Structure formats: C-alpha cells, structure tokens
Amino acid sequence: RRVHGGAVVGVCYDQGVLLAADTVGSFGSLAKLKHVSRVHKINDMVAVGFSGDLADGDCLLNELQNMVIDDSVLDDGTELSPRAVFCWLTRVLHHRRNKLDPFYNQFIVAGFDKKANKPFMGCVNLLGYSWEESIIATGMGLHFALPYMRSQQEAKSGVPFTFEEAQTVLTKSMACLYARDCRGWPQYQVVKVDGAGVVKSDVQYSRVAFKESADYIEGRNS
Amino acid sequence: MSSIGQGYDLSASQFSPDGKVFQVEYAQKAVENSGTILALRGSDGVVFAVEKFVQSKLHRQEANSVTRLFSIDEHIGAAVAGILTDSLALVEYARDDAAEYREDHGIPVPLRVLANRVADYAHAHTLYSAIRPFGVNMILASVEAGIGPQIFMIEPSGVVYGYRGVAAGKAKQTAHTEIEKLKLGDMTCDDLIKEASRIIYVCHDETKDKPFELEMSWVRAEEQKHLRLPDNKLKEADAHGKQALEEQDSDSD
Numbered sequence: 054r055r056v057h058g059g060a061v062v063g064v065c066y067d068q069g070v071l072l073a074a075d076t077v078g079s080f081g082s083l084a085k086l087k088h089v090s091r092v093h094k095i096n097d098m099v100a101v102g103f104s105g106d107l108a109d110g111d112c113l114l115n116e117l118q119n120m121v122i123d124d125s126v127l128d129d130g131t132e133l134s135p136r137a138v139f140c141w142l143t144r145v146l147h148h149r150r151n152k153l154d155p156f157y158n159q160f161i162v163a164g165f166d167k168k169a170n171k172p173f174m175g176c177v178n179l180l181g182y183s184w185e186e187s188i189i190a191t192g193m194g195l196h197f198a199l200p201y202m203r204s205q206q207e208a209k210s211g212v213p214f215t216f217e218e219a220q221t222v223l224t225k226s227m228a229c230l231y232a233r234d235c236r237g238w239p240q241y242q243v244v245k246v247d248g249a250g251v252v253k254s255d256v257q258y259s260r261v262a263f264k265e266s267a268d269y270i271e272g273r274n275s
Numbered sequence: 276m277s278s279i280g281q282g283y284d285l286s287a288s289q290f291s292p293d294g295k296v297f298q299v300e301y302a303q304k305a306v307e308n309s310g311t312i313l314a315l316r317g318s319d320g321v322v323f324a325v326e327k328f329v330q331s332k333l334h335r336q337e338a339n340s341v342t343r344l345f346s347i348d349e350h351i352g353a354a355v356a357g358i359l360t361d362s363l364a365l366v367e368y369a370r371d372d373a374a375e376y377r378e379d380h381g382i383p384v385p386l387r388v389l390a391n392r393v394a395d396y397a398h399a400h401t402l403y404s405a406i407r408p409f410g411v412n413m414i415l416a417s418v419e420a421g422i423g424p425q426i427f428m429i430e431p432s433g434v435v436y437g438y439r440g441v442a443a444g445k446a447k448q449t450a451h452t453e454i455e456k457l458k459l460g461d462m463t464c465d466d467l468i469k470e471a472s473r474i475i476y477v478c479h480d481e482t483k484d485k486p487f488e489l490e491m492s493w494v495r496a497e498e499q500k501h502l503r504l505p506d507n508k509l510k511e512a513d514a515h516g517k518q519a520l521e522e523q524d525s526d527s528d
Binding site for chain 1: 342345346347348349370374377378503
C-alpha cells in the first residue's frame, strides 16, 4: 500500500485546455494527505497532471522541473514544447515498463502548441502507451467522468467546447467523482493552459447535493 | 611584467624560488588580455556589464551565441573574463554543481556555497602538473531573501572574495577607480545600469581595442532571477554610456 492519487480530468476547448485533479493523497481507504497538488505548471506552454503512485509521479515531475531550469539557464530562446514533454514521458514510462519496474502513474500532458496555434492534450499510462485526445480522464474518471464528457462532446457535433462549456463539463465531472468515487475528495485544483500561458487556480470545491438520501439523514436540522 | 619563469614555470606543481606559482600568474595574464567585465551591487540588486569585443560582423546576436554572461541557476548570474572556452567549462561545472545542490537539498544553492565550491574546483587545477589552471575570472551574483544582493569573484588561483563592486579584464584598474567613486549602497539597479555602461564606455580604448558591444544583465530583488536587460533598458544604458563618452571627449578637448 502506497500513497496514491485519484482521477485527473482534462478537457480541451477552442482556445486551450483545462486540467483538474483533487487534492487528496489516499493511503488505501484512508484520506491521508489533504493538500496534495497533482496538477502542475511545467513552463509557459505546458502543464501536467498525474494519478496513481504519488512518489513516482513526484519523481517524474521533479525531473521535468529540472529540465525546465536547464532550459531557462541556457538562455537560447527555446523551451520544452507540449509534445516534447509528452514524448519524454512516454519514452521514460515505456522504458520502465520494459524493465518490469513501472512508474505507477497515468499522466495527462496539457499544452498550447504555439507552432500549430492549437491546444494539445495527451495521456500516457504506466505501460508507456500514449494517446492524444480532446477529453481525457484517468483512474476512476474513466468510468465516472468520461461517459459524461463524451456525451457532451458528441452533442457539439465536432465543434470544440467554448471555455464556459469546458468549465461546466470539468466542474460536473469533478462533482460526480466526489459523489461516486469512494476515494474522492471535494477539494480540487484546476490548471488552465492557453496561448497566453499557464494559470493554476486556487483550490476549488465540489458542491454535491445528496438529494436521494436526504430523507435518511438525521442531523441538526431534522 | 619582467620576471621570467626560468624553468619554474613549466607546471603548476612547482613553486619558484621567490614563492610564486608561475602557471597561475600566467593564467591571470590571460584574464588581463580579455575585455572588461564588471558587477555593481546596489540596494535592490546587482548589475553586470561586459565589454564584448566584436570578433566578426557575421555573428548572430539574437541567438546569444556569443556571450560572456551566463545564468548558473535561475537566481545566479555569472560574468566571465579570460579564455572563453575555459569559462564555458567553468560555467558548466557551476551549473552542474548548482543543479546537484538543488536535488540534494531541495532549495536553490546559496551564492556563497556555490562560489566556494567553484573556487575550490578552480584551485584544484593549480595543484598538478597534468592540468593547467583556468584562465578565467568569474564574477557571480545573486539576490537572496534575508541576505540581499551579493557579488563574489573567483580568480585563476582559486581565491574567492565578496565585493560591493568589482571589475576584471583589460581595464580593471580604470574601472575600479571609477567604481570607488560611486555610492553603491544608495543606488538602485535602474541607476546602476547607467553607471555600469558609462564605466565600460570610458574604459574602452578606441585606439588599441576592437570595436565592442555592450552586454548587460541584472539580478534584482523584484524577480529574484538573473535576466538579460530588457531591450528598452539596454538601449537606455547604452545611450547613456555613449553620451558620457562624448562628454568626456569634449571635456578633454
């Protein structure tokens, strides 16, 4: 049993990408660490989020952050692109899978591709398998968030989400995850990536009304 | 310099009868042949200025391909005088060392720790016959919370001292005279960029030296990062330096 993180949810919209993950580090069924950050800014173009083993995730995040410092110190006007981070993570994860010693994570790489002038989002898992998609959810999000996100996307018939629509999809996905995932947590962080840069929000909270079970709950107001 | 090695200058592992290690002295000579660099410590940061000789008009400036200002970590800047390739090696060592410290300790390396470690490395190259000393003076500067702005300079012998203002290279004597006149503690970086530029322009010897370009950077309390001067600031400083030179020339007519 090791400390692990829950779902990470990512939604692309016309101008950028939104990534969200709750702030709990679970130790089996124990909500051990309440203020864990699982979505991170890498540089002005890229953000990552990870679920799974937090030690492994932090290790790779630390490597990425060192790579960013190396870039900035070199002062040659280049920085890691979203695809570069995506490729690097894929190669490292796949390499460890081949040694039967995986980094036990699923990463979402969210970025703004400045050359193509388009948002970018991709997912890499512990097998080193990676794919690009405009909606991604890891862990329990696969079951609870992704079907909802897909239905919302299909309703748009190929037109990308607007920022407001993406926010709604994200908020509802995070609320659903808190309500249904036993290891879920209402407190989460959101990272927004667009052409202007990467912005990490303050902590947000899911508001869930347990209407069906209200009758069964006895409390101060009953 | 008239003292000749007379056989005691062939390796750094030998003292001369009058107590000198000639290889180190010769390394210092290499630095004295290089373009002037200086650093000034003000109230809110440190300013670097470099007299960068233009070796060829075909150099591409925007790639920073020819530069004597480097970032060691995000918060530490370095200016180098002397043999450029030796400087690049020393900068690379400093960068690796700073990165390792960050990994091991979880915090960015404090400037005095880095300066001492790089100085030790430079000193190590003065002990053996198999290798030669670095022909480099490296000025390191940073601004740290609770400490403020700091400058350290490492010499080929491996000594390292802290300074309020320092220069190295061709015109270091002239530059030091000018620096001593300034009340550095009362000046902000915005003031200092003008003074630094002025001193570089004044120290440049038009008759003997190649044409030069002014290269400048700073580390300020505001950003806590080593950054090249923004374009508008560099233009401002450059113009000030040129003007000061004209005034000096017209004064002496």
